[in-house]
Amino acid sequence: xxxxxxxxxxxxxxxxxxxxxxxxxxxxxxxxxxxxxxxxxxxxxxxxxxxxxxxxxxxxxxxxxxxxxxxxxxxxxxxxxxxxxxxxxxxxxxxxxxxxxxxxxxxxxxxxxxxxxxxxxxxxxxxxxxxxxxxxxxxxxxxxxxxxxxxxxxxxxxxxxxxxxxxxxxxxxxxxxxxxxxxxxxxxxxxxxxxxxxxxxxxxxxxxxxxxxxxxxxxxxxxxxxxxxxxxxxxxx
Numbered sequence: 001x002x003x004x005x006x007x008x009x010x011x012x013x014x015x016x017x018x019x020x021x022x023x024x025x026x027x028x029x030x031x032x033x034x035x036x037x038x039x040x041x042x043x044x045x046x047x048x049x050x051x052x053x054x055x056x057x058x059x060x061x062x063x064x065x066x067x068x069x070x071x072x073x074x075x076x077x078x079x080x081x082x083x084x085x086x087x088x089x090x091x092x093x094x095x096x097x098x099x100x101x102x103x104x105x106x107x108x109x110x111x112x113x114x115x116x117x118x119x120x121x122x123x124x125x126x127x128x129x130x131x132x133x134x135x136x137x138x139x140x141x142x143x144x145x146x147x148x149x150x151x152x153x154x155x156x157x158x159x160x161x162x163x164x165x166x167x168x169x170x171x172x173x174x175x176x177x178x179x180x181x182x183x184x185x186x187x188x189x190x191x192x193x194x195x196x197x198x199x200x201x202x203x204x205x206x207x208x209x210x211x212x213x214x215x216x217x218x219x220x221x222x223x224x225x226x227x228x229x230x231x232x233x234x235x236x237x
Contacts (some may be wrong), residue, residue: 010104079237093127100131107135116147132165140176166198181215 095111112217161176192210
């Protein structure tokens with residue numbers, strides 16, 4: 001009985017021991033599988049982080065800006081040199097025009113012109129003109145005119161203006177310098193700074209003290225008035 005019991009106990013220990021070893025091996029394999037899965041997930045996470053850190057961001061489209069409007073430019077005159085303000089054509093200083101100018105509206109001329117001007121309305125000149133000027137009314141300020149001036153109404157000539165040519169107007173106020181003849185249907189007033197070298201023909205003439213005049217004055221009027229002035233003189237036999 002002692003041998004059988006020992007053998008039986010030995011067999012049981014062997015069987016149970018093998019089962020325990022198998023269970024322990026299965027548990028160890030499961031734990032190893034979990035560890036491997038964690039390592040795999042950790043490696044994938046690091047790879048994804050590295051990919052994101054080195055990825056090139058998608059370009060952001062730039063905001064569209066409206067195209068600039070390009071104004072047509074003439075060959076000889078910059079576009080910004082000529083513009084209109086309240087129906088007045090303004091020609092800026094520093095602009096040089098070679099050729100005639102014709103305008104139905106008013107003109108403010110501050111540049112330089114080699115050519116004639118025909119303006120249907122008022123013309124203001126502060127620049128230089130080498131040519132004839134025709135306008136409804138003329139205002140000259142610090143201007144240099146080498147040519148004849150014809151005004152349908154009036155002319156105002158500032159003290160710093162010089163004219164080398166004839167002046168034909170209805171009425172004129174002259175404070176500048178004129179080398180040429182002056183013809184007016186109405187009145188001519190020569191201010192104290194005026195210098196006139198030429199003949200003056202007008203209905204009335206006023207030459208103020210301080211002005212310089214070299215020429216002759218012809219005052220026009222109806223021939224009947226002239227005859228009345230002398231009709232009381234006795235006839236010479």
